[in-house]
Amino acid sequence: MASLTLVIAAIEARADPAPTDWRRNLQAWVVNASFGALIALFVPAWTGGSVLDLAHRPFWMALIVFTLLADFLEFAFHVAQHRVPFLWRMHSLHHSDPEMSTLTTNRHFWGDQLIKGLTIWPLLAVLAGPSPAHVLIFNAISFYNFVIHAKLKIDFGRWSWMLNCPAYHRQHHSRLMEHHNTNFAALFPIWDVLFGTYRRPNGWPPCGLPDEAPQSVQDIVFWPVRNWHRRPSPDPLP
Numbered sequence: 001m002a003s004l005t006l007v008i009a010a011i012e013a014r015a016d017p018a019p020t021d022w023r024r025n026l027q028a029w030v031v032n033a034s035f036g037a038l039i040a041l042f043v044p045a046w047t048g049g050s051v052l053d054l055a056h057r058p059f060w061m062a063l064i065v066f067t068l069l070a071d072f073l074e075f076a077f078h079v080a081q082h083r084v085p086f087l088w089r090m091h092s093l094h095h096s097d098p099e100m101s102t103l104t105t106n107r108h109f110w111g112d113q114l115i116k117g118l119t120i121w122p123l124l125a126v127l128a129g130p131s132p133a134h135v136l137i138f139n140a141i142s143f144y145n146f147v148i149h150a151k152l153k154i155d156f157g158r159w160s161w162m163l164n165c166p167a168y169h170r171q172h173h174s175r176l177m178e179h180h181n182t183n184f185a186a187l188f189p190i191w192d193v194l195f196g197t198y199r200r201p202n203g204w205p206p207c208g209l210p211d212e213a214p215q216s217v218q219d220i221v222f223w224p225v226r227n228w229h230r231r232p233s234p235d236p237l238p
Contacts, residue, residue: 005146008102012151018099020151021213025103028093028220035110043117050129059133066130067138068188073120075191078184087115089224098208100173102150109223144187153204160200161189167201174205 054062155167192198
């Protein structure tokens, strides 16, 4: 993962040498990894059965089912992060990057993974029991997240509903009000199409949150309580 990120970052720098907030992104990465290791000690793995025993199904069919199900749960959780105020206060750290780049991928508040570890991942385990090979391949596919955050002007145009790309995801990070509440998908924008949040990318809008960015490691660790009253969700519940 680290080597892939460095390769993409080098390509970004060559294509667009404008500065990025790489120091804060790396700091957030370290904080996330540190808390992630600690959280793993206290969040037990699901050991019960699953509704779908994918480990004993035809391999490629099971992989497609597992990937689509995992991607849908990621989509649903991402929507919740923008609609539920306390989830947004954590997720807003990710959106605070003033110039999205591949290093933005791991610019997340450490509590996000704790909540996911108690919600969507146990739910996925209950719904589908994959083989270790399925999990390994899905983790490899998930590295594509480093591509969609990249500062590379890649746009699939009229085919953008099929697969996420940097232009599609940058619109999700856009500061412009007309782009809010759109393009939540992690891998497959078909979920946005089905739930009415799809917006075909158009241009390269500015991103980040005005006057909201961490200034220190302490800000990253305590992000949700920093200026609590000044960070409403951009996509509030109707």
